[in-house]
Amino acid sequence: MKLNHFLSLLFFIIISTSLFAQKVTLSGSVKDSLQTPMPYANVIAKPKDVSKNLQFAITDNEGYYKLLLEKGDTISISISYLGYKPVEHQFIALKTTKKDFVLQQSSEQLDEVVIEMPVTVRGDTTTYKTDKFVNGTERKLKNVLKKLPGVEVSKNGTVTVQGKKVTKMLVDGKKFFGGNSKLAVENIPANAVGNIEVIDNYNEVSFLKGLTDSDEMAMNIKLKEDKKRFLFGDVEAGKGNNDFYKTSANLFYYSPKTNVNFIGNINNIGEKTFTFRDYMSFSGGMNAIFSGNFKWKGGDFSQFLESKDLQTSSQKFGALNITKTATSKLDVSGYAIFSNTNTSSFVENQNEYTTFTEQRTNKTATDNLLGIGNLNIEYTPNNKEKWYARTQVKRTNNTKINTVASLINANTNTIATDRDLTATYMNQNIEWHKRQNDKHTFSSIFNYVFDKSDKTNYWQTQDAILQGLIPADTNQELLRIHQLKNTKEQNIDAIFKHFWEINNSNHIYTTLGNKFLNEDFVSDDFQTLDNGTTNNFSSDDFGNDLNLKLNDFFVGLHYKFRAGIFTLKQGVELHNYKWKLDKQTHLENNKWIVLPDFLAKIEFNKSKKITINYNLKTSFSDVDKFANRFYLQSYNSVFKGNETLENNLYHAARIYYSRFSLYRGLMLFANLNFSKQIKGVRNTVDFNDINQFLTVKMFDNPSEDLHGNIHLEKSIKNIKYKFDVGFSNNKYLQELNGNTQTNKNNGYNYEVGFETLFDNFPTIEVGVSRDIGKFISSNATSKFITTEPFVTVDYDFLKGFIFNFDYKLSNYQNKTLGQKNVYEIANTTLSYKKEDAAWSYKISVQNMFNTQFKQSNSFSDYLISDSKTFILPRIIMFSIGYNL
Structure with a gap:
């Protein structure tokens, strides 16, 4: 029956598109x-x-x-x-x-x-006159962008222009929520959009353009003249079956000197305004010329961003962005983001370990709270100097209640886990740029980061756990294990750069910098006995209190030159690393490392390019990996660090090819990535049934990874054909129960499909994707295949109606165990808004076929897991919207 649904849809599409082929x-x-x-x-x-x-x-x-x-x-x-x-x-x-x-x-x-030019190109700036492409049925910015030649908008809100990703979103020249593209395309009303500018090789400091290798692209949304001093936006409220609801508001006020944007959403239908991808785009904040000198961790905040595959979900989200032009030389801007989610999930796992199989059910309830505040001051004393002062503060409080039932060899163990995380992150940086003359430009940055994370874990069970790994008193009615685990990190970084432009074709770049890390790690594991007393594990080599200080002094020299279609940049950085362990361990180390890098760009023309780059890279583990006393990682694993660890060292190389042609209707991207660890830190594990003792050690040549992707789009008549294929081959060493073995994790995926491009006919996309995963260890091979045909439909009709539909049929197979599962997910929306009317109406159905769960698989160094994840039921909702 499920296959018949898809075949019927496909037959309808083929017959319908053939009727519109007279071109x-x-x-x-x-x-x-x-x-x-x-x-x-x-x-x-x-x-x-x-x-x-x-x-x-x-x-x-x-x-x-x-x-x-x-x-x-x-x-x-x-x-x-x-x-x-x-x-x-x-x-x-x-x-x-x-x-x-x-x-x-x-x-x-x-x-x-007087020339009517819908698109004009001046240097790196392309301007679209949107009124030449729209017809008034568009609701949001994304609907406008999809009608512009060469512009694509993905389902996750990523915007590409001629195949290149837009990295900064501006409104009237000012960053929209820090430049986030998804919040812009999903929320800015279409009727406020005037011309659109696309700026290639973008740098917010104009005189730094051409000095950076970041290759960024910005999109500037110019508002219509009647929106220059105006309050506009829309609000929407919806009510569904079984007490499901949704409310949202997108409000914007713009004037020549003050811009205010507010986005809000409250719902319990699993709709997430803010995802982990969005969160990462709000992390950090500095000019692209410093991007290679910083690796952003952004704090311990990923816990609040749960999977969309949930049994229940409620979200409250609010975001406020204000930009103020104080004087002709001073701009002040900032944003505040608030997110609160309450979710529950239920997952069934079949876990294949090396010597046994575990059946596990996992019930989880979470309450996650996040706040982000940002203040940005921009001072421009003249056209050759620029100052920035940026402050960002993030705070989260997350609780998770989890119940696991584990079945091994007919023995069941039930464990309840309560987790609580409070994390605070603050980043302050001051940036200065000076164009001294035509030959010499200077840039510098001072950056300070404070990152504090406090975790508490509590495990409760009637069954013995971690036997032989923790000194617990098992003669108790309940086994109650507590853990406190706190980390505090401070970074102080200062970097100075000099750009010497000998001539238009030859540049020399010099870098001088120092990065200092001070990181503390404290853990305490103990048991509460039935009589209320405490059994502390510290006497059995548990409990950590360690301080890590790491100083990185470095100097770099790079030479960049252009010759015809070639741009080459090669150079080297010399690093002196000093690290020191204090408190529970006293150890000092000092090491010099030379890190070469190479970049080559071959630009045949603006639409055909090849980029090749190579880096020798290094990194250090976090302080908890150095802690040489035990601490609990979960109800079935104990971890002990290794104070003798040193830095990871690895090669990283990439080649990227892009080709775009409106005339040929062609878009082609291909990339190949290779990395190989020379020295690397990896986990080692010893098993006692499900219980695991883990530690870390240095290995020579512990892993290498090769992965690539080819994406091809070709338009013929009014049909766009799409082909995407990717692969990944990963080989790594694993030490298991004292034996070292080589594992391989190979994956292949492809997607083929087509999309209709008719003017007065639905936009229909039909395709199929397939994922093939193979895990090969010394004594076993596991293979998984997931095949997913899909259909999406977008149709504007009868002057005001919009119909949207998406359907996916998922066929999951575990070839090793002979397991199969087929499920289908479909969603549809019908909305109506009369032209020039303020009110709009919408009926939507989510999970149309009331599918109960999805099935997937995952790999780790020592575990292969088959998962059933249960999801929200069918939701039918009626919504009313109002446009200001």
């Missing part, structure tokens, strides 16, 4: 009077029938264009390019035709020439 092609080239190809010229096709949409194309780097036109239409073709006289051509679309055009340079003043 002809007009193609050719645009050149100037010297027969030089003109890239990024505008080619516009206006049907004589004004009720039909105009068609639009941009010439590629060779000056070629292509238009798909409805057969039989009378078309007026207009070709325009800034500084050249526009050309008009009448065309009746009876058959596929080639037509070349030659533009003559204009002798008139530019302000006297």
Whole structure:
């Protein structure tokens, strides 16, 4: 029955798309009077029938264009390019035709020439006149962006332009919530959007552009003139079956000097406004020229971001962003984010260890609270100097109540676990940039981080756990184990950079810096007896109190030069590492390390590039890995660190190819990544049934990893075909019960599909994805296959109605055990908003087929796990919205 659902949908799509295939092609080239190809010229096709949409194309780097036109239409073709006289051509679309055009340079003043140009390109900035592409049915920014040529918006809110990811989102030149793209595309109303600028090789400090290798791209949303001093936005409220609900608000106030944005959402349908991906985009905050000098951990905050596959979920989310232009030289901005989620989950696992199998059920209830505050001061004394002062504070309080039932060889053990985490993170940095003259530019940063995490864990069971690993008194009615585990980290970093531009083709970059880390780790494990007294484990080598101080002094020299289509940068950094362990252990070490790196870019043109880079990298473990006394990791594992650890050292190399052509309807990306550890820290484990004793040690050549991906999109007529394939081959050493073995973890995945691009027909995407995972150890091989056909439909019809539908059929197979599971997930929405009306109405169905659970698998060094994760039931909801 489930397969019949998908086949019926597929049959409908094939029959429907075939009815809309009557198209002809007009193609050719645009050149100037010297027969030089003109890239990024505008080619516009206006049907004589004004009720039909105009068609639009941009010439590629060779000056070629292509238009798909409805057969039989009378078309007026207009070709325009800034500084050249526009050309008009009448065309009746009876058959596929080639037509070349030659533009003559204009002798008139530019302000006297009226040229209708939907897209203009000046250097690294591309400007879209959105009113040439929209029709008024768009609700949010993402709907506008999807209609712009070369612009893609993914389901998770990532925006790409000609295949390149947008890393900063601006509104009228100011960062929107720190530059987050998802919050922008999902919440900014479409009716407020004016022109859109895309800025390649972006740097917020204009005179640093060209000095950084970050290759960032920014998108600037320019508001319509009537929104320049205006309160706008929308609110929505919905009520569903079984007490499900949702309310949301997106409010914006803009004036020339003050911008205020508010986003709020309260729901219990599992809809997450804020995800771990979003959280990471709010971590850190400094210019891209320092990106290679910092590795952001961002604090211990990932716990509050639970899986979307939940049995119950309620969320309260609020975000406020304020930007104020205080003077012509001083801007002040900041944002505050609040998130509170309460969730419950239920997971059934079949865990394959090396010598036994465990059946486990896992019930969890969480209450997660997060707050983020950010203040940014930007001072520009003149056009050659820039100062920043940034402050970010994050605070979280997370509680988790967990009950595990473990079945091994007909013996059941039930353990209740209560966890509580309180974490505080503060980051303060001051940044300075100075363009001394055409040859010399200076940048420096001072950065301070305070990161404190306090955890308490409590395990309770009637059964004995961790026998032989903890000194517990088992002659008790209940076994009650407590743990306190606290970490505190402070970083003080100072970096100075000098950029010497010898000429346009030769640069020398010098870096001088010092990074200091002071990290404390404290753990205390003990048992509460039935009579209320305490059995502390410290006398049996439990309990840690360790301080780690790590100082990294470094100097770097890099040479960058350009020659034709090549840009090469090579250099080296010399690091002196000093680390010291105090309190429970006293140890000092000092080491010099040379870290070379290499970067090559081959830019055939703006739409075809190859990037190759190599780095020798190093890293140090956190302080808890150095702690040489025991502490509990979970109800079935005990960990002990290793004070003799040193730094990891590994090679990292990558090659990336990109190709984009509007004329050929082609988008191609391919990347290959390789890493190999020369020296590395890995866990070793000893098993006693399910109980585990873990420690860490240094290995020579402990792992190597090779993974790659190819993504291809090709448009033919009104159909876009997509192909995505990836692989990963990982080989690593594992020490298990005193024996060292080599394990392999190989994975392959692909996705093929097509998407319709008709004007007056639903946008339909059909495809299938497949994931194949194989885990190979010295004595066993496990293989998993997940195949997922999918369909999505987006349809605007009858002047105000919008229909959305997505469907996925998942076929999961554990080839090793012969297990199979098939389930289907479908969601649909029908909304209505009359043009120029304030009110809108929506009916939505989530989990249409009322699927109970999803199935998946995971690997670790010593465990293969098969999981059933239970999810929210069918939700039917009616919503009413109001546009301000």
